Amino acid sequence: MTGLGIDADRLLGRLRTLGGTGRDDKGRLSRLAASDADRAGRDAVAGWMHDAGLEVLVDRIGNLFGVWRAGAEGAAPLMLGSHIDTVIDAGIYDGCYGVLGGIEVIQTLRDAGLKPERPIVVSAFTNEEGVRYAPDMRGSLVYAGGLGVEEALAAIGTDGTVLGEELARIGYAGPQEPGFLRPHAYLELHIEQGPVLEREGVPIGAVENLQGISWQRVTIDGVANHAGTTPMSMRHDAGQAAARVVTFLRDRVSHANAPTVATVGCMGFEPNAINVIPSRAVFTVDLRDPHEGRLQAEEAALARYLDELSAAEGVTIAVERLARFTPVIFDPRLVEAIEAAAKSHGLRSRRMTSGAGHDAQMMARICPAAMIFVPSAGGVSHNPREHTEAAELVAGANVLLKVVREVAGLTALPNKAPAGAVSLPSQG
Ligand code: HGY
Ligand code: MN
Numbered sequence: 001m002t003g004l005g006i007d008a009d010r011l012l013g014r015l016r017t018l019g020g021t022g023r024d025d026k027g028r029l030s031r032l033a034a035s036d037a038d039r040a041g042r043d044a045v046a047g048w049m050h051d052a053g054l055e056v057l058v059d060r061i062g063n064l065f066g067v068w069r070a071g072a073e074g075a076a077p078l079m080l081g082s083h084i085d086t087v088i089d090a091g092i093y094d095g096c097y098g099v100l101g102g103i104e105v106i107q108t109l110r111d112a113g114l115k116p117e118r119p120i121v122v123s124a125f126t127n128e129e130g131v132r133y134a135p136d137m138r139g140s141l142v143y144a145g146g147l148g149v150e151e152a153l154a155a156i157g158t159d160g161t162v163l164g165e166e167l168a169r170i171g172y173a174g175p176q177e178p179g180f181l182r183p184h185a186y187l188e189l190h191i192e193q194g195p196v197l198e199r200e201g202v203p204i205g206a207v208e209n210l211q212g213i214s215w216q217r218v219t220i221d222g223v224a225n226h227a228g229t230t231p232m233s234m235r236h237d238a239g240q241a242a243a244r245v246v247t248f249l250r251d252r253v254s255h256a257n258a259p260t261v262a263t264v265g266c267m268g269f270e271p272n273a274i275n276v277i278p279s280r281a282v283f284t285v286d287l288r289d290p291h292e293g294r295l296q297a298e299e300a301a302l303a304r305y306l307d308e309l310s311a312a313e314g315v316t317i318a319v320e321r322l323a324r325f326t327p328v329i330f331d332p333r334l335v336e337a338i339e340a341a342a343k344s345h346g347l348r349s350r351r352m353t354s355g356a357g358h359d360a361q362m363m364a365r366i367c368p369a370a371m372i373f374v375p376s377a378g379g380v381s382h383n384p385r386e387h388t389e390a391a392e393l394v395a396g397a398n399v400l401l402k403v404v405r406e407v408a409g410l411t412a413l414p415n416k417a418p419a420g421a422v423s424l425p426s427q428g
């Protein structure tokens with residue numbers, strides 16, 4: 001059955017429906033983890049998993065699974081997936097495309113009467129974005145054993161809520177122990193969220209690695225004083241010091257001949273009054289680099305700068321680590337299978353690094369993992385203007401279908417194991 005393809009209308013229709021689910025009163029898509037909007041999205045996805053004939057399971061951290069129990073007894077499942085939680089004022093493809101693409105691939109295989117040698121599972125991991133509860137990729141991090149489930153459930157959100165209580169409130173505090181299914185391999189279909197594929201006119205990205213991520217929260221304490229009467233030389237201005245950190249980061253990474261990126265995404269002042277010198281500034285720093293040594297060097301440079309700044313401005317500075325993930329190398333055999341699948345569809349592909357964090361980087365801790373990217377228009381993401389052409393979305397899902405047919409034992413994986421390959425567990 002070589003000409004098998006996904007049902008494009010079904011996939012694109014579900015993407016639109018899910019994209020319209022859980023919008024806020026301003027019409028923005030802000031499906032933050034364990035919120036009412038997340039419940040609405042989860043209910044929709046669980047319904048589609050049912051429609052695809054899958055057994056729907058939920059684990060204690062709220063990860064949602066659609067399980068196709070097939071193949072040899074006790075065979076380790078092939079897992080597909082991503083996330084459906086979003087950032088604030090998000091696009092409709094980030095994460096959702098991988099979950100709905102996974103359901104679509106399984107539904108297509110089942111409708112075609114194909115029988116895999118192993119179970120196939122599609123997952124929607126909790127709190128991949130980390131906007132409400134840091135760190136990000138929390139559901140897959142717990143699933144991969146990188147964070148204890150009790151500790152994760154006790155996380156306090158930016159709104160003061162407790163993750164475990166919110167999951168229970170929305171009805172997604174499940175019974176399964178995280179890690180209850182040990183995957184044979186993990187594949188994630190995702191939009192690139194960057195400009196490379198579109199700029200090069202290449203429809204498929206075979207993602208071979210993913211950069212390291214460092215999230216920190218910085219609190220600067222100065223002295224509130226009158227904006228009009230206090231001479232500049234007598235100020236301990238937390239706002240001014242914070243601004244200097246932002247420009248320090250920008251100048252440093254802009255002048256480095258490296259792919260390092262630095263972002264200050266959140267910032268708040270106290271008392272936050274127009275005529276009061278800020279006594280406190282709290283902001284976040286997101287540093288990323290594919291090379292662990294360079295990432296550590298950037299973290300060390302920032303720490304040195306904060307020490308100097310504290311002395312120069314007469315302020316005190318405290319730093320809290322929110323997340324830290326080292327760069328990840330994906331399984332070369334899966335990457336090759338993605339390239340071969342693209343080629344079998346007459347599609348060009350290119351190997352690439354993921355600039356964004358993904359659940360795949362956590363799943364790579366417990367099984368061979370890789371990602372398939374499709375282009376993002378203008379490289380835009382984490383923005384309502386996020387867009388990928390329908391034909392590109394369908395092409396990516398068909399490449400996933402092809403790789404799944406191979407890895408799930410409908411045809412065998414290439415049996416060469418290039419150096420550095422993570423050996424796939426034996427069949428079964
Ligand atoms: O931050 C990230 O890279 C991902 O979108 N959570
Ligand atoms: Mn994502």
Ligand code: MN
Binds near residue numbers: 087094129356382
């Ligand atoms: Mn994202």
